[in-house]
Amino acid sequence: GTDGGGxxxxxxxxxxxxxxxxxxxxxxxxxxxxxxxxxxxxxxxCNSIRDTALCFLLLSGREPEDPISxxxxxxxxxxxxxxxxxxxxxxxxxxxxxxxxSDPDVRSGCRTSITWLLEAGxxxxxxxxxxxxxxxxxxxxxxxxxIFAAYKYDFPEHFKSFNGETILALSLAQDLSAADYVVANxxxxxAIKVLEHLFKQVDVIATPxxxxxxxxxxxxxxxxxxxxxxxxLKLARYxxxxxxxxxxxxxxxVSYDANKxxxxxxxxx
Numbered sequence: 404g405t406d407g408g409g410x411x412x413x414x415x416x417x418x419x420x421x422x423x424x425x426x427x428x429x430x431x432x433x434x435x436x437x438x439x440x441x442x443x444x445x446x447x448x449c450n451s452i453r454d455t456a457l458c459f460l461l462l463s464g465r466e467p468e469d470p471i472s473x474x475x476x477x478x479x480x481x482x483x484x485x486x487x488x489x490x491x492x493x494x495x496x497x498x499x500x501x502x503x504x505s506d507p508d509v510r511s512g513c514r515t516s517i518t519w520l521l522e523a524g525x526x527x528x529x530x531x532x533x534x535x536x537x538x539x540x541x542x543x544x545x546x547x548x549x550i551f552a553a554y555k556y557d558f559p560e561h562f563k564s565f566n567g568e569t570i571l572a573l574s575l576a577q578d579l580s581a582a583d584y585v586v587a588n589x590x591x592x593x594a595i596k597v598l599e600h601l602f603k604q605v606d607v608i609a610t611p612x613x614x615x616x617x618x619x620x621x622x623x624x625x626x627x628x629x630x631x632x633x634x635x636l637k638l639a640r641y642x643x644x645x646x647x648x649x650x651x652x653x654x655x656x657v658s659y660d661a662n663k664x665x666x667x668x669x670x671x672x
Contacts, residue, residue: 404448405432407439407546409613409642412654412669415448416612417638419656419665421455422448424642427649429475430459431466438553442546442646452655456480491524495670496605498532504640505614512658512666513611519657520609528605533597534590535644541590542643548584551576568630595648608671612654614640616664645671 404411406424415422423446430445447458460480466472497517502510521527551558551573558565558573565573601608614637621629645652652671660666 405435405443405445406642406646407443408542408646409639411446411448412612412642412652412667413638416654416656416667416669417617417665419667420448420450421452421653421655422446422612423455423459423653424645424651425459425463426651428471429651430462431464431469431472438550439546440549440552442542442549444646444649444651455653489524490520493520493525493607494528494605495520495525496528496530496601496608498530498608498610501532501535501641502611505611506616506637506660508658508660509611509614509616509666512660513609513668516657516668517609530601530605530608532601532608532644534593537590538594538647539640539643541587541594542647544579544583544587545591545647547572547576548579548587551579566628568628571630591647594644598644598648598650602672606672610641610669610671612641612667612669613638616660616662616666641669 404414404422406412406422409424411422411424413422414420424444425446427441427444432443432445435443435445445462447455447462449455449458457480460478463475463478464472465474495517502513505513517527554573558577562570615634618631618634618638621631642652650671652669654667654669656665657668658666
């Protein structure tokens with residue numbers, strides 16, 4: 404699938420799958436829909452970590468016709484076939500105040516899974532991620548601007564062909580300016596520098612994959628769609644940073660909530 408703001412990781416989390424958003428440019432984008440030019444990455448959605456690794460091996464690589472795909476060496480999974488459970492030497496960054504911005508069952512499941520990492524040998528390091536809200540706003544400005552650029556001419560001509568949620572997004576996007584896009588990209592640079600600093604201290608950052616589990620589908624939504632901003636923001640709360648900065652992120656199912664809905668942990672590297 405493709406992931407511009409969590410479109411691999413969010414459904415994977417809600418359905419108990421493993422979802423990987425690869426590093427920007429790691430998986431060629433030549434066969435993807437041309438939207439979100441600097442935001443969208445591709446990756447697999449699988450039943451297990453092993454399947455995800457194998458799919459990533461097949462998907463990644465340089466394609467000459469894709470100008471943004473990264474020049475990269477061959478990938479080998481030989482060192483992972485044994486799946487050594489020891490995490491000795493791995494430092495896991497945890498921003499506890501941010502985890503608190505999720506529902507109780509999600510917080511509980513993710514904190515329990517972090518203790519499993521500790522028991523497997525990892526070192527848990529308390530971190531702080533500044534300007535989270537500013538970076539989320541920057542992501543929204545950039546992805547909306549880039550989607551509108553892709554559909555600038557189709558939108559007025561085929562207005563009735565778009566669903567309600569897409570019409571709302573494109574209507575908001577057409578009011579954004581070039582100055583808004585530039586300011587958002589300046590914030591993106593700040594976010595990249597923040598992560599560069601953090602990844603000198605830790606190997607991965609652990610957060611919930613989503614701030615809530617799968618919401619109840621409203622009556623009629625299967626026919627007409629649904630736009631629920633509150634749910635959308637909760638579902639995408641932890642996913643946008645990886646899209647904004649281009650780093651890889653993977654979600655892994657770790658528990659269930661009181662209604663037996665899956666809860667997932669996200670690891671960003």
